[in-house]
Amino acid sequence: MPLVVICNPACGAGDGYTFVRDHVLPVLDHAGKTVNNVFITERTGHAGEIVVELLKASSQSKQRTTVILSSGDGTLHEIVNAVYSSVGGDLSSVQHLAIVLVPSGTANALFSSLFAGGKDETSTTDPTTQRMAAVQQFIEEGRVAPLTLAKSIVRDMAEIKQEALSVVVTSTALHASILHDSEALRSTVPDMSRFKMAAAQNIKKWYYGTAKLLPLESGEVLRHDSDRGEFVPETAEVEFNGPFTYFLSTVNVDRLEPQFCITPLQKSFITRESMSMDVIMLRPMREEGIEDNDKGRETAAESTIQALSGAYRAGAHVGMRFSKEYNVDKFIAEYFRCGGWQWNPDKADEYAHLLCCDGTIFHIPSEGAAICKVLGRNDRKFLVY
Numbered sequence: 020m021p022l023v024v025i026c027n028p029a030c031g032a033g034d035g036y037t038f039v040r041d042h043v044l045p046v047l048d049h050a051g052k053t054v055n056n057v058f059i060t061e062r063t064g065h066a067g068e069i070v071v072e073l074l075k076a077s078s079q080s081k082q083r084t085t086v087i088l089s090s091g092d093g094t095l096h097e098i099v100n101a102v103y104s105s106v107g108g109d110l111s112s113v114q115h116l117a118i119v120l121v122p123s124g125t126a127n128a129l130f131s132s133l134f135a136g137g138k139d140e141t142s143t144t145d146p147t148t149q150r151m152a153a154v155q156q157f158i159e160e161g162r163v164a165p166l167t168l169a170k171s172i173v174r175d176m177a178e179i180k181q182e183a184l185s186v187v188v189t190s191t192a193l194h195a196s197i198l199h200d201s202e203a204l205r206s207t208v209p210d211m212s213r214f215k216m217a218a219a220q221n222i223k224k225w226y227y228g229t230a231k232l233l234p235l236e237s238g239e240v241l242r243h244d245s246d247r248g249e250f251v252p253e254t255a256e257v258e259f260n261g262p263f264t265y266f267l268s269t270v271n272v273d274r275l276e277p278q279f280c281i282t283p284l285q286k287s288f289i290t291r292e293s294m295s296m297d298v299i300m301l302r303p304m305r306e307e308g309i310e311d312n313d314k315g316r317e318t319a320a321e322s323t324i325q326a327l328s329g330a331y332r333a334g335a336h337v338g339m340r341f342s343k344e345y346n347v348d349k350f351i352a353e354y355f356r357c358g359g360w361q362w363n364p365d366k367a368d369e370y371a372h373l374l375c376c377d378g379t380i381f382h383i384p385s386e387g388a389a390i391c392k393v394l395g396r397n398d399r400k401f402l403v404y
Contacts, residue, residue, distance in 0.1 A: 020082050020083055020084070020085060021055050021076075021077060021080075021082060021085065022053065022054050022055055022082045022084075022085045022087070022272045023054065023055050023056045023057070023069075023073060023075070023084070023085075023087070024043070024044070024054055024056070024057040024058065024086070024087045024088075024092075025056065025058045025060065025066050025069060025070070025086055025087070025088050025089070025090070025126070025189065026039050026040055026057070026059050026060065026089040026090070026123075026208035027060045027066060027089065027090035027091070027094045027123065027124075028059055028060070029060070030090050030091040030094060030123055030124045030125065030212075031091055031123045031125050031127075032123075032209070032278075034123060035089040035090055035121075035123035036059050036089065036122065036207075036277060038123060038150070038316065039057070039087070039089045039096070039121065040122045041345060042147060042150075042151060042155055043087060043089070043121060043151070044057070046154060046158070047158070048152070049085075049321070050158045052157075052398075054087075059239075060090075060094070060382075062353070063097075064097060064101065065261075066088075066090065066094050066097055066098050066101075067097045067098050067100065067101025067102070067119060068101065069107045070086065070098045070101060070102060070116065071101050071102055073086070073116075073178070074102060074113060074114055074116060075268060076110075078113075078114050079167060081114075083114060083115050083116070083117060084114070084116055084117070085116075085117040085118075085119065085157070086098075086116060086117070086118050087119040087154065088118055088119065088120055088121065089121040089123045090121075090123050090124055091122070091123060091124015091125055092124055092126065092127065092128050092129055092158065092186070092187050092377055092378065093104070093124065093187065093377060093378045093379070094124070095120075095121025095129065095186060095377075095379065096184075096185065096186060096187070096232045096376070096377035096379065097366045099166075099168065099184050099186055099401060100183055100184050102194070102400075103184050107318070107404060108396075109395070110398045110400050111376060111397055111398075113400045114394040114400070115400050115401075115402055116400060116401050116402065117163055117402045117403075117404065118401060118402065119153045119156075119157045119403075119404050120133070120153045120402070120403060121150060121151075121153065121154065122150055122209045125209070125210065126211060126214075126275060126276045126277075127132055127212055127376050128187045128188070128272045128274060128275045129186065129187055129271060129272055129358070129403070130152075130153065130274035130277065131272075131274055131276065131277040131317035132271065132273050132274050132285075132286075133152075133153070133164075134149070134152040134153065134404065137147045137276075139362075145208060146325075148214065153383060154404070156404040161404060162404075163400070163402040163403060163404055164402065164403055165399035165400075165402055166186050166270075166271050166399060166401045166402070167186075167270040167271055167295075167296075167393060167394070167399060168184050168186060168270070168393070168394040168398055168399065168401075169184065169189055169268070169270045169296055169359070169391055169392065169393055169394070170182060170183075170184055170185075170278055170318055170391070170392055170393075170394050171184075171185065171189055171374065171376050171381075171389060171391045172188070172389070172390045172391075172392070173177060173374060173381050173382075173383055173387060173388075173389050174384075174387050174388055174389075175385075175386060175387040176316070176386055176387070180265065180384060180387065182380055182396075183376045183377075183379060183381065184376075185376045185377045185391075186271055186377060187269065187270070187272050187275070187377045188267060188268070188269050188272070188275060188375065188376075188378075189267075189268050189269075189273065189296075189374070189375065189376050189377075189391045190266060190268070190374075190375045191226065191228075191266045191267075191362050191364070191371065191373060191374055191375070191389070192226040192263045192264060192265050192266040192267075192371070193218070193221055193222070193226070193264055193265045193323070194226065194265065194267045194371060194375060195373040195374060195375035195380065196217070196221040196224060196370050197214055197217040197218050197221060198217075198219055198375045198380060198393065199373050199375070199379055199380045200217040200221065201213045201214050201216070201217035202376045203222045203347075204217065205218060208276065210227075211276060218327075221370075222320045222323060222324065223316045223317065223319075223320045224264070224316075224370060225261070225262035225263070225264060225303060225311070225316060225319070226261060226262060226263045226264065226266070226364070226366045226371040227261045227262050227263075227364070227365035227367075227368040228261050228362060228363050228364040228368065228371045229258060229259065229260055229261060229362075229363045230256060230258070230259045230261075230266060230343070230360055230361070230362050230363075231258040231259075231347075231360060231361045231363075232253075232257040232258075232259075232298065232357045232359075232360050233257075233356055233357055233358045233359035233360055233361065233392060234257075234357065234358050235294075235295055235347070235356070235357060235358045236294060236358065239252045239253070239354060240252070240253040240257045240356075240357045241355060241356040241357065242353070242354070242355050243284065243337065243356070245337060245338035245350055245354075250284075250356055253355070257300060257357075259300065259302065260301060261302065261351050261365070261371075262302065262304060262311070263301065263302055264299060264300075264301045264303050264319060264320075264321060264323045265282065265299065265300050265301035265326070265327075265352075266298075266300045266301075266362070267282075267298070267300075267302060268282075268296045268297065268298045268299075268360060268391060269281070269285055269296060269297050270285075270295075270297075270393065271297045272285060272387075273285040273286045273334070278331050279330050279331055280331075280333055280334040281330045281334070281336075282297040282299055282329055282334075282354075283333065283337060284334075284337070284354065284356075285295060285297045294318065294358070294394075294396060295356050295357065295358060295393060296356070296358070296359065296391075296393050296397060297354070297355070297356055298354070298355040298356070298357060298360060299350055299352055299353070299354055300352070300355075301322070301323055301326060301351065301352055301353070302317035302353070303315065303316075303318075303322070303323075305349060306318070306319065306341050306349070306351075307349075322341060322342075322351050325339065325342070325350050325351065326339060326351045336351065336352050336390075337352060338350060339351050339352065339388055341381075344400060351401070358390030358393050359390065359391050359393055360390075360391050361388055361389070361390045361391075362374070362383075362389045362390075362391075363388045364383055364387075364390060366385055366386065372384075372385075372387075374389045379385065
């Protein structure tokens with residue numbers, strides 16, 4: 020079984036290769052695991068090119084390739100999309116690819132979700148040992164889990180303009196605005212604080228448009244009932260009018276940073292058979308007394324901050340109610356499990372036209388829409404330790 024290492028030296032703190040050299044390779048050698056090649060990426064898209072060639076070779080040998088990937092979530096996104104493009108969007112003929120994550124990016128959402136805690140400063144586990152968790156699983160021949168893929172299509176009227184796969188998050192509204200604006204800060208603020216800076220710039224924005232949730236294989240859309248602590252079939256309309264402050268879906272992960280647990284009920288994704296995604300949305304006009312004006316935005320921003328702060332407290336925003344007395348029966352966040360969604364931004368709202376797929380930003384055309392759907396079981400060709 021071919022074993023290769025791919026390092027992205029440009030992501031995170033820039034130690035993707037040095038960590039592999041100093042820690043990963045010696046441990047693999049000691050365990051008797053032969054590394055066939057070590058690649059250091061040299062440009063955007065290089066990791067994807069490498070994996071496409073590896074899979075071509077493995078299809079001839081019929082052997083599953085394993086990649087030890089020292090990078091962040093963005094490089095994995097790049098690899099998945101390169102493979103998808105190389106086969107014209109038909110993954111049925113692709114050999115399974117096993118991936119061993121060495122978290123070297125900024126947020127490392129997938130690794131942090133698989134090995135909860137990630138870079139948790141409160142953990143007593145040695146940071147190097149934490150970072151080697153997936154490598155240790157590989158050495159011990161632990162279980163692998165197939166990744167669920169979400170496919171996003173950006174279209175203008177009936178014509179498809181762009182498409183991309185996500186393995187972590189797809190979003191519009193505040194999250195997409197944060198990722199869009201934080202990119203300008205990357206060179207001067209390489210750590211996660213740039214996301215907080217971008218959040219502060221956008222926290223009072225409202226995003227106008229409509230969102231329609233698409234059903235699961237069962238034909239249902241499920242809403243989380245926080246009073247009952249379970250998902251129940253949605254009985255109301257599954258099309259929602261804006262404005263929105265937050266709209267985000269995840270597959271495979273319950274958190275976007277080691278401590279930012281935004282979809283905490285995704286935690287059981289490895290054992291769940293249903294092909295689904297979890298959706299979190301915040302709609303400011305649900306809070307009674309809010310009006311579409313500056314004062315309303317100030318008040319709504321407080322509720323958004325309250326909810327997102329709850330995500331940093333083990334997902335406490337799920338079940339969090341509006342604070343005012345006449346809103347005590349309403350939950351701030353609406354949480355759903357579904358098969359996908361369609362986002363139709365208001366033509367005049369520039370920021371509502373931003374779409375984020377695993378950190379990559381797309382722009383929805385003026386008369387366009389974004390559609391995000393979970394792909395089927397036969398497309399789960401990427402496995403993680």
